[in-house]
Amino acid sequence: MADLVPDPDGAGQRAGALVVVAGVALLATALLAGAALAPDVGGAGAGETRETLVGSHGGGPGLHERGSVYLLDGRDIAWRAGDTDSYFDVTKLENGSVMAGFMQSGYEACGPYESPCAHTGFRVIDPNADSDAPPEIVYEYSFPVRTEKNSEVHDVELLDSGEFLVTDMDRERIFTVRGGTVTWQWNASERYDAPPDPTRTDWLHINDVDVIGDDRYLVSVRNAHQLVVVERGEGVVEVINEGDGTRGDPTLLRQQHNPQWLGNGSVLVADSHNDRIVELERTPDGEWRVAWEIYAAEGVNFNWPRDADRLENGNTLITDSLNKRLVEVNRSGATVWSYNTPEVPYEAERLPEGETVGGVSYADTDSGDDDTTTIGRQRDIPVLSFLLVVFQTGIQTPFWFTEFHVAVTLVSLVSVLAGLGLIVRARVRARE
Incomplete structure (x- = not known):
């Protein structure tokens, strides 16, 4: 009452x-x-000259707005190709053009899907760096997808054969294409139990492929927390983070991006959902362990980092996506160069070297299991960490x-x- x-x-x-x-x-x-x-970030090495090629995922809800490819000359944008929902992995070719995975909506040719629809694939962009003309798309290979989200082509490599090697998270495969014709493919369903229709769910999210030897490809199977080595004609010949066979241990790798094969049993990985960069080394018994890991730079924890390249100078170039920055650190974790990006970056390459196969390893193959180098580790709270990602991808909160x-x-x-x-x-x- x-x-x-x-x-x-x-x-x-x-x-x-x-x-x-x-x-x-x-x-x-x-x-x-x-x-x-807030600490000052993005200003380290301001007076030093570096050329850095960037593929920008974009901004807005779902990060599918204002995607671009651009070249940083020092800290200035020398050229920029935009007007696309999202760009992803970028590679500079020998002729000076740039190859990039992309996703774009508004296509009329939609195959089995309702028009208009989204296309994904890759483009070759001529930056027209020696003229006043803007960058232009000189070649495109693309195909329609059911949805814009989790269906993109994130990576493409140009093979010596003239074929393009492509990741496809819509159908969960890697394939080669030449002249618009698919010449070879490996379907993840050969190893993993597939749902009835992979195009209707974010099943494995295959997001990267690198050539690491003759007809040998390192593939990032993100949602399985695994890296697999696929040999053309043989299928999977090695698994990094075996776990229970088809799902790896998420404490070793968790929804990773853009691994770099360093050689001699070492691989550098952007361990995205563990918010760290990690170098793994193969032990004598064939297992993989952490040899070096870094969780923060410039006093700021990494947030969904999606690329790490070991440079020729021995430093590591990191794409810290949700903090919207690029940062170069040395082995001890000290920042030697950093840059705040205008939108959420996906991947970056230092020129002229690009992402190499083989590189300086921080791992000591003769060390014991207790010799891991860990830099800047901080514990998180799982529920709050998940909500933080929702905030940052949805409304673009500051670092x-x-x-x-x-x-x-x-x-x-x-x-x-x-x-x-x-x-x-x-x-x-x-x-x-």
Whole structure:
């Protein structure tokens, strides 16, 4: 019966208003403090000359807006090709043109799907660097997909045979194509249990392929947390992070991107959902262990890093996607160069070398299992980490927006809703 007592003096409404104000003030204070106390990032090595080729996933909800390919000359954008929903892996070819995986909506030729639809595939872009003409697309190979999300071609390699080697997460395969005709393919269903229609679900998310030997390809099977070596004509001949066979141990690799084969039993990986860059080495018994790992640079934890290249100078170039930065670190983890990108980057290559097969390894193959080098590790809270990714991919929060700010946002939201509830209840009681 107490709930039916009138509130003629408006005490309930005032209490509700105070709770709302407290919730808003808490969030505002946390955000202002986060911005004010954020470390300086993206400015290291400002006076040094480096050429860096970048494939930009883009921005907006789902990161499918304002995709681009651009060349950084030092810290200036020398040229940029945009007007595409998303670009991914980028490679500079010997003739100076650039090859890039892409996804774009608005195509009329849609095959079995309703028009208009999205296409994915790869493009060759002439930057026209020696003229005043803007970059232009000189070649495109693409095909329609059911959905824009989790169906993209993320990587393409040009083989010595003249074929293009392509990843396809829509049908979950790698394949080669020449003159528009598929000349060979490996379907993941040869190893993994496939759903009835892979195009209707984000099944494996095959997102990278590299040539590591004659007809031998290193493939990133993201959702299985595995890297597999596929030999043309033989199928899978090696698995990194075997786990239970078809699913790896997520503490060793978790939804990784863009591995680089360093040779001599070492591989460098952007271990994306563990928010680290990791170098793995093969042990004498054939297992794989962590030899070197880094979780942060410039005082900021990595957030969904999706590329790491071991450079000729021995440093590591990292694409820290959700923090919207590129950062080059040395073996000790010290930052020697960094750059804030205008949109979410997918992959970057330092020119003229590009991503190499074989490189300086930080692993000591004679070391024991307790000799892992770990830099900048911080523990996270799984639920808040997941929500942080939702915030950052959905509304593009700044790099200093952390799990703490996610927690404060939730508390503030609950406070505002509770306060509004008190106000509404008080007004209802006042009318009775």
